[in-house]
Amino acid sequence: MGPWGNMDLNGTIWPDGLLIAGFVFLAQIYASVHVLRTRDDVRAAVAWIGLLWLAPVFGLIFYMLFGVNRIERQAKRARARRGLPARRDMISDPDGPSMLDANPDTPHRWQAHARLAGRVTGLPITLGNRITPLEGGRKAYDAMVDAIDKAEHTVALTTYIFQADQAGRRFIAALVRAHERGVKVRVLVDAVGNLYGLKPVSNLLRRKGIKVATFNPARLSWRLAFFNLRTHRKLLVVDGFKGFAGGMNIRKHHLEREDGTPRVRDTHFALEGPIVTQMMDAFTDDWAFSAKEELDEDTWLPTVGATGPGVIARAVPDGPDEPRQRSAMIMESALTSARNRVRIITPYFIPEQALIVGLKQAALRGVQVDIIVPAKNNLPFFMLTALSGARQLVEAGCHLYLSPPPFDHTKLMIVDEDWVFFGSSNWDARSLKLNFEFNLECYDAGFARTMTDWVKDRTDAALEMTREDFRTRPRLHRAIGRLLWLTSPYL
Known part of the structure; x- marks a missing residue:
């Protein structure tokens, strides 16, 4: 290589700038083709292609970090290990009761809506559920910790943010108590949410012997290309029969201040009935994806019956690995x-x-x-x-x-x-x-x-x-x- 660039086998000198420009141009073409192949929304496709060509280097980096979805392939492999089919092509009515079975007087519009939801999710409605709203972190956390303390067989917890603070320490202590009395415990925390605060909860729990996994960690490797795909799910399932779901993370922000005023308003829900099985199934899928461990269905997914007349409910797990939003x-x-x-x-x-x-x-x-x-x-x-x-x-x-x-x-x-x-x-x-x-x-x-x-x-x-x-x-x-x-x- 000379001071002006690189020489090929024919003796032609190619300036370094020209080589870089050629590489960027080919990368722009490849990325543009990828956009056209993978984007269904024409506005998003036009926006991405515009960014790729108007700001070439920045656009390529930004698209690699935020526009490429490789996680679908990993999720497909995780489902294959569990003997489950890939989700794409799963457009059919799921096995299970219909809205007419549940209530013959259901208006036609809700029958049609329920049919769509069943085909989109691949999950049937469940009957006879009990759902209780829990307003505020104090009430929700008390109920969740109490459920963990009463666990006899299994505890499955997944959350986006889990901090080792005033709120998180209660959960850590309860999980450790459950583990020490022989309960099988699995904790899944988002890799980004795990870093909130100075002490990652995953390290604290592992030192106590609890099995923990972090969802989609972003290392300095090709995995950076989809570090923005996070799990935002908040689920707790105890013994396969009692569940908690909603939008509440585990952190002191959800607790009241010393004067009793709330820092944040939020609502979680306690659930009982067959809907909990759908919750646990979602956790099992995420755990297989993150920890590469297949949870035994007889242990983690017991048969759950109706609690009574109850609420008709369906789980809606969603993510970028799904073929539809x-x-x-x-x-x-x-x-x-x-x-x-x-x-x-x-x-x-x-x-x-x-x-x-x-x-x-x-x-x-x-x-x-x-x-x-x-x-x-x-x-x-x-x-x-x-x-x-x-x-x-x-x-x-x-x-x-x-x-x-x-x-x-x-x-x-x-x-x-x-x-x-x-x-x-x-x-x-x-x-x-x-x-x-x-x-x-x-x-x-x-x-x-x-x-x-x-x-x-x-x-x-x-x-x-x-x-x-x-x-x-x-x-x-x-x-x-x-x-x-x-x-x-x-x-």
Whole structure:
């Protein structure tokens, strides 16, 4: 090699800059072809290809980190080890009861919706479940720790954030007590959430002899190419019979301050009945993917019967390894099924175009659509972005409410006092496309009324954003919000 570049076998000198440019050009072509092969959303495809060619080096790095989904292949191999078929092509009615079997008087719109949800998830509805809302970290954590202390055979816990703080130490102690009395314990923590705080919980639990796995660790290797694909699921299953699910992490932020005021508002749910088997099955899948261990079904997945008449419910596990966006499709279908009122609580609200259209259509049909988001978000600039996208919804007739502090981390959707959707998903692209999430849909008028009364208190305390409020927002806020809003297609 000379001072001006590289020489090939024919003696031709190629400047280093030209070689680099040629490599980048070929990489742009390859990445563009990959976008065209893998993207179903034309807006996202155009946005990615635009970034790749307008900012070549930055665009390639950004696409490698955020645009490539290799995790589907790993999930497919994990399912193959369990003797399960790949999820793609699984479009059929699942074995199990139908809505007509559960309730012959079910309106046709909910029969159709349930059929769609069954085909999208591949899971049947379950009958005779007991679901209890647990508001606030103190109440939820007490119930969860008590369940772990009463465990006789198995404890399965997965969460996004698990900190070794005032809240986390209670769980660590309970898990250790269960392990010491012979209970089989498995803990799965997201690799990023595991790093919240100074002491990774995984190390503390391993030293106590508890089997722990971290989900999708991002090492300095090719795995960096999908480090942004995180598990956001929050599940606890005890003895295969009692479960807890929702949007609550394990950290002291969910506990009250010394004066009794909450730092964060949130809701978790205690569940009993056959729905817990679907919860445990999701954990088993995640554990096989992360720990490469197949959990014995006789031990971890006992047969669970109905608790009584109870709630009709279905699990909705979702993630980038799925061929369809399960949660988003079910939410869109529920909006189409709405006839009277839709209530939504979410901490992060930047819905994609299909959900925006569904919300607009519901409002224009005369359905009252109430959307409650925090007035002050825990992420800088997030509300500026959210309000930029929400203006069109208010102009279409939706009602947007800003709830006062403390920050509300609840994720909940109620339609017509007939149907409830809760879990870990937010109304943004990260939750509905990139994260591994776990939600539940419930068909029960009594449970829906309970949650409706609970939401009403939130709505009464919130401040509604009117069209005039949007027009009088500071210009700088509007400008920054619109610029940030432009980044949403890249998610």
